[in-house]
Amino acid sequence: MSIEKAYILISIFLFLSGLFGVIIRKNLITLLISTELMLNGVNLALVSVDRAVGGIEGQVFALFILAVAASEVAVGLGLIVALFRLKGYEGSSEITHLRE
Amino acid sequence: MEWLIFGFLSTWAVLSVMGVLFLKNPVHALLSFVSLILSVAGMFIHLGAELLAGLQLIIYAVAIVVFYVLVITTIPWEKVKRFEGFYKREFFLGFPVLLLSFALFSYAILNGKLAMVNLEVKDNVKEVGKSLFTTYLFPLEVASVILLTAMIGAILLGRKEE
Numbered sequence: 001m002s003i004e005k006a007y008i009l010i011s012i013f014l015f016l017s018g019l020f021g022v023i024i025r026k027n028l029i030t031l032l033i034s035t036e037l038m039l040n041g042v043n044l045a046l047v048s049v050d051r052a053v054g055g056i057e058g059q060v061f062a063l064f065i066l067a068v069a070a071s072e073v074a075v076g077l078g079l080i081v082a083l084f085r086l087k088g089y090e091g092s093s094e095i096t097h098l099r100e
Numbered sequence: 101m102e103w104l105i106f107g108f109l110s111t112w113a114v115l116s117v118m119g120v121l122f123l124k125n126p127v128h129a130l131l132s133f134v135s136l137i138l139s140v141a142g143m144f145i146h147l148g149a150e151l152l153a154g155l156q157l158i159i160y161a162v163a164i165v166v167f168y169v170l171v172i173t174t175i176p177w178e179k180v181k182r183f184e185g186f187y188k189r190e191f192f193l194g195f196p197v198l199l200l201s202f203a204l205f206s207y208a209i210l211n212g213k214l215a216m217v218n219l220e221v222k223d224n225v226k227e228v229g230k231s232l233f234t235t236y237l238f239p240l241e242v243a244s245v246i247l248l249t250a251m252i253g254a255i256l257l258g259r260k261e262e
């Protein structure tokens with residue numbers, strides 16, 4: 001097993017635990033932190049495949065993922081603050097308007 | 101030596117992921133997220149992506165985490181107290197599914213082969229910067245438009261309702 005494959009395994013662990021955090025966490029802010037975990041896992045997979053292949057395209061793509069992560073945090077935290085101010089919601093189990 | 105560095109960084113990353121998932125207090129979860137960011141930056145340096153490691157430190161560990169801390173300070177603490185921790189039932193339902201998918205993914209990776217191209221890249225920062233401003237110039241401009249749109253959206257979401 002080469003070191004790149006080991007790093008890809010770690011990246012898959014990061015992605016799946018981010019998904020797990022999105023499923024299980026109660027607080028909306030920690031839920032957003034878990035999505036950041038998923039994005040980090042994808043970045044790590046791109047960079048390690050890049051080293052195995054020997055190119056730089058994966059790193060360029062990971063850079064764009066960083067830009068998307070920054071904008072996602074801005075919009076997501078804006079949504080959370082607006083939700084808290086208008087409705088007083090802070091937990092993911094309180095948002096049930098579409099279900100009812 | 102290579103495996104020693106890998107073992108150190110991956111143990112660090114796994115411990116901080118456990119902190120992000122299972123710590124009760126959102127501020128503690130955020131602090132272990134910072135620790136995870138540092139370990140991932142170390143992995144980037146180990147894999148030879150120095151530019152990305154620096155950007156990871158600048159964008160994640162400074163900009164994004166400060167933003168999270170600012171938002172946490174705006175929310176009253178007793179409201180947060182009601183929703184800390186994780187759902188027990190979803191934990192026990194979700195854990196076997198994710199364990200199974202991790203086993204399937206790792207089986208596929210351990211038995212598969214990566215493509216072998218073997219282009220040698222000497223100076224990482226120079227090469228990435230050059231291809232960003234020549235080959236990938238249009239995606240770079242699109243990324244700046246995405247950031248501008250996100251800024252306008254955040255301002256619109258955060259303003260006071262009349």
